[in-house]
Amino acid sequence: MSFSGLLWQLFAIVLALALAPLLTGWVNQCRAWMQNRSAPPLLQPYYMLHKLFLKDVVLAHGASHLFRFAPFVVFGCMVLACAIIPTLSTDLPLAPAADTIALVGVFGLARIFISLAAMDIGTSFGSLGGRREMLVGFLAEPALLMVIFTTAMISQSTSVATIVETLAHRDFIIYPSMAFAGIAFTFVSFAENARVPVDNPATHLELTMIHEAMILEYSGRHLALIEWAAGLKLYAYSCLGLALFFPWGIAEGDSMFGLLLAIPVLVAKLAIGGALLAGIESVNAKVRIFRAPEFLGTAFLFAVLGLLVRLLLETRV
Amino acid sequence: MPALLPIDVLLIAACAWLALGFAGLAAPRNLFFISKILFPLGAAVGVLCGLTSLRFLGESAQVAVLAIGLPDLPFHLRLDNLTAVFVLLLGFASAGISVFAAGYFRKGEGAAPGLMCLQYHLFLASMLLVLLADDAYAFMVAWECMALSSFFLVTTDHRHAEIRRAGYLYLLIAHIGAISILLSFGVMTAGSGDYSFAGMRAQALSPFWASAAFLLALAGFGAKAGLLPVHVWLPEAHPAAPSPVSAMMSGVMLKTAIYGLLRVSFDLLGTPLWWWGVVAMSIGLATAVFGVLYSTVQSDMKRLLAYSSIENIGLLAVALGLTLIFHAYRMEALAALAMTALLYHCLAHAGFKSLLFLCTGSVLHATRERSLGKLGGLIHRMPWVAWLALAGVIASAGLPPLSGFVSEWLLLQAFLFSPGLPHPWLNMVVPVAAAVVALVAALAGFAMVKFYGIIFLGQMREEALKDAHDAGPWEKAGLVWLAGLTLALGVLPSAVIGYIDAATRQLLGAGLADKVREHGWWMLAPISPERASYEPLIFLATIAAAVLLGRQLVHRLYHGRLRRSAAWDCGYVFQGPRAQDTAEGFSQPIRRIFEPMFRMERHFPTIRDERPYYSVKVEDHLWHWLYLPLARLANGVSALITRLQGGRIAIYLLYSFLTLIVLLLVARP
Known part of the structure; x- marks a missing residue:
């Protein structure tokens, strides 16, 4: 672990903290354009955070105390997740702290805390939100793990860094298993990030919301941290998806040039990914909460199918 | 004076537990003497056991022969590494439970304290003897003592009919299991008449008889552990028992059954066949899914935990199956990985499940309420219990950085290697089983959020909860001890694996410790760091740093102002406790998604109801499909047999006469 590696690790975290609201703003802007609305400024999420911190x-x-403590824990979990996922380089000092399975665990830990906090005040919407979040969580988590299993079997490793290095180095062949895993991963990330087919980030219609219902009672800096953490989660999922399915451009080792090149590549990939996300959100409608299990069940099925395809067709190649 | 061998220390510990138990009879009504002196001493003995086995681990086996028992058949005892791991578990978990129990038992609850003390310490001593036994006779005697003492502990509060029923069911299944174990031992002696374990190891059984012995052992120990379909006693007996007893049964006693399975399948039987692993894994998966689904829909907090124990036993059986499969194909390094996951999960479960059961005990004492529907908001009145329970909940949900996650992580890592199995379809089916394990782990999170959120968070659902008080100092000490174990198991996996590796090495001839020790004590990399690594301390430190730094920065750059007000709740005026989710409401999505899994009786209100109400009752399908028909069959058969017993002496004399004639006919040379 070198000193420069540590610096780059810190830089990756700061970059995540800085880019996460921007990504949210970009997605919101794209969505507004596609829906023929006048778009909010790109920096709107920063203004929001600043305003909330002031209040x-x-x-x-x-x-x-759990209620006051939870936003910090959720924020901390998301910072850790962003630190582990190779955004710029695969050779950062925190990478071995947790592999992909532990990464799923980090998201799970954050989910448990936010759901418990939602139940803490004892309002009807809070516990409703908490229950629904856990519902989405227990459906999405196995699917995510199966996606990770597929990639782990290709690269013979669960370490994110090794997976990315292996996938980036092989010849450009479309593995059918990765195609299935990619579909499943997209489904899961929509659900996990409270996006349209499962939840609507813009809604305040009480009966349909999940994420918003949980954080109804939060205000001021607590709310700011939760919003920021939600942005970080979207950023983490996007980066994880990019790292697993489009791993090109991520630096290996800590050469200055490779790392500097990785930044614009990352920003470009995120911009395209965000626009696609907005597009998919715009052409879909939010489903009833009890259709969400079908949606995530499909994701689970795709993920297991990916795994089976990997085992059946690709192992002897 | 010759130095005491570890096995002697453990024997002394067993005797000390017995002595403490009988000391309780000296003054059966003196609560202070029993709870504040005898129980803490029992805890000290537990710590002694734990430390002894910690020191022992890695050494070669020691034997002792006790000259008690039948003539010609003394008790053979043996301390080896497998035993030591479970003694470690017994010692450390029971220490916390005993300290808690010192503050738990009150006047006028159930049986006399002295009697409780005797049963409790007899239970501990017999579990220790089960682990130490080295012949079938000693094993069965200790096993039966364990079953009986725990039966009396379960029925402490015997004035309630349902508790007597639960105890009866427990005793019945325990004995069916014991018969099965006895038969398994009988098969393993192969007619040699040598009932010592050493004799059984020496027998080379044919695959048929070895399989018979394994299946009998699986059935017998499965009945004790709560594997499907002989799990029904568990959700009845655990809630019926006083909380320290439930903790002991769930945390420790279930593990003696796992110990028995390991002993039989890896030590006594020699090389396993691959399909044993498939059987164990299928039963384990079914048990785990069943347990976790039912735990999410319970409305009684101890039943919820009991079903969660079934789930964990299922996961242990899955790990056992995976180990058997790898071992059968001589993939010892991978078998060692799965076995480590198994042993680790035994330790982890003993810690967090005891902790959670004890927390329910504190809640029960403070509120006299077991039903989730009448609890809530206890974090305000019982902060110690609530925060310590949170550790148990996170561990039980299998989340980092606590103990449950490490074993789950190891198990999933082992699953990732299963495509390498040299078997045409096994290498495809087994990885998919990992999907089920992942589902179970995620559902466990749901159950635990329900457990914690409904008991400790939200508004108090009953007025009386306002008078709830936090746990006393003894209870707190016990909880802190167990929470500390949970944390230590979570953040120091390499050190723990360094200890339990001796058992893996003994059973499989391969271990993980060398690989694990290659890379610093803070890192867990069972194969290689490129393949997979997990550093719980750094993990925890990063989150903690982000939390503290975030808080400091926000307070420094902005402000730390805070004011109190009424809850917002979208502006709704009615914000009473009844607006919160009930226990039934919280699990409604599960009931709906997994509807065929449950046998439900529901009553929905209609608009014409004078007094509308909603009720739901969830029952076990197996109870109706398997147990009730069996009970009817047993009743029918005994009714037939009753006809033989007319009650007239002449008839009985006739039977004797007929028997004599038949015997004479048969026995004629």
């Missing part, structure tokens, strides 16, 4: 926290009477 007082208004805490409900029944709130416990």
